[in-house]
Amino acid sequence: MDITKLIGWLVFLAGILIIGFTLYSSYDIFTGKQPAPEFFKPSETQVSQTQATGLPTDLDQIQQMVGEQLKGFLPLDSITQFLNLGVWGILTGILIFGGAKISELGIRLIKK
16 A cells, blocks of 8 residues: 555544544534533623612613613523534534545545
8 A cells, every 4th residue: 555545544534533523522512411612701790789769870880770681681691602602613614624624635645
């Protein structure tokens, strides 16, 4: 067997392993067996008390009140989890594309 073909098979298998590992990791993450990698972490905000009248007078207080109301509608953890899964999806696409290109190089070496 020619050394070029042997290297081609090794490169081809490396590309297939990258694709397989990426798909397996994605399957574990999306089925909940493994947590998604945290690229974004939720920030903790402290809630301050409004004045004695109960009406906010400062812009920060108004933003905090709106934030509190939005927490009931859409939890902060779900936003960061959605962003983390989106980044993981993009990274998965890049890894699969890279693995395909590596495998393609291996196939070219095998055909020589």
